[in-house]
Amino acid sequence: MLVSVVIPIYNMSDILNKCLDSISSQSYENIEVICVNDCSTDSSLEIIQEYVNKDARFRCIDLKTNIKQGGARNAGISHASGDYIFFIDSDDWAEENLIEELASKVKNVPYEIIYCDYSTRFNKPELDKVVVRNTVNWDVDNIYEIKKKLLVKPSPIWSALYSADFFTKSKIRFPEGVFYEDNYVVPLLLCKAERIKKVQKCLMNYNMKNVSVTRTFNNDSFFDRLKTAKLLHEKVSSEPEFDMYRTELDFYIFEIFLLNSSIGCYRKFYPVRDAEAKAIIDDYFILNSDFVSNPYYIKKVKSNFFYRCYTLVLFNSRWVVRLLYSIKNFLLFSSQRLK
Structure with missing residues (x-):
């Protein structure tokens, strides 16, 4: 099973390597990494090209118009050839077993969305914490109950693996040219999904270090x-x-x-x-x-x-x-x- 990892990138040259390294070193190797350069004015494009040159799994889409993260993600979706898609922001980073753990859940059941927990990462480690966004009882709740609980406080787009076929059938895309595009897309995906699962592990790191x-x-x-x-x-x-x-x-x-x-x-x-x-x-x-x-x-x-x-x-x-x-x-x- 091929997993497409879509990374929208805009002016992240100072911390981009950490994100790309965390993806290139994934224990699950059958991935394609689609880096979407959204008109960066720093050296982000050069950094992307370095990874493209040394790892055949990396590809670069160099956009000529800045369309924000939503548009960059849409571009990644349109170029993805994987069975599943994972979105990651260019200032965050993944645990090395992220894709392996999420992909393991779809071996027997074609889940459309597979969640995991994530950690907020600050400059002071004592402030770091694991975030659990909902009260779902994954062993007991039916799909209707799961969706209702997730909709009240949806998890970020980058905390789940999504079926590529699900995106195709639902025809849902991110709004372009605006920030906070997750607010629109995630609830719609949840409403339309019929099979949702979660890995009860913390596999993503949400970077709070560059907040000022x-x-x-x-x-x-x-x-x-x-x-x-x-x-x-x-x-x-x-x-x-x-x-x-x-x-x-x-x-x-x-x-x-x-x-x-x-x-x-x-x-x-x-x-x-x-x-x-x-x-x-x-x-x-x-x-x-x-x-x-x-x-x-x-x-x-x-x-x-x-x-x-x-x-x-x-x-x-x-x-x-x-x-x-x-x-x-x-x-x-x-x-x-x-x-």
Whole structure:
């Protein structure tokens, strides 16, 4: 069984080798590695070419227009000849048995999606932790229950192996030219899948080492999450096949559209973007004013005191959030300037 590994790459020359080395050294050798250079302006293309020259399994697609990660992944899908596809971001890295462990699950059952756990990796090892994103009981839950639990808090696109035939039949592709493309694609894939499995091992490493104030603050691409959330809402609202999962999808969209995006206007910007936060909240209340009756929302508000306070303050006393984050971010940026 051939596995295609698709790697979208844009200006990652300082850490790209770690990712490519982790793939070239996989214990499962029957792979093709499709490196998609998305118009890098650093030496990423030269690094890719080095691997192409020394390992016949590596291929390079050199895009002439920057179409962001979603577009680069689509290009990788169109060039993939494997039975299964694994996506990995160019700043992350895999354990050497990643593909072997995931591929072993499809020997007897043609699963469409095979998940694994992953670790967040920081500059301080004591901060590293294994992430388990859901409450699925893989030995007991049926496929309907599995999908409902996964949809409430989907795992990243790079934490699973996907059937190439599944992509072909579903005709699902990543939105291009925007960030946060996972927010759109992963829930749709979950809804359409009929066979999902998980390897109960931590096999991927999510790189948090290159996160900094300068990289994560005041970046307007943050608002792309609204574009992909709206695309998802439009998609699932217009096609009846998603109706059986609308409760889960609506709660997921609520969190990524309204909650995470509005609070991000305070957490991710200095000065804070209060006007944008208000617009996001107003837009969502028009889009889905009935979200307070969603059973997942009700359960979380009742069971989590901080979540309840968080939402109440955000919707009714936003000035408190504005004041707190204005002070916090001022202190954060002041400390950065002193370094």
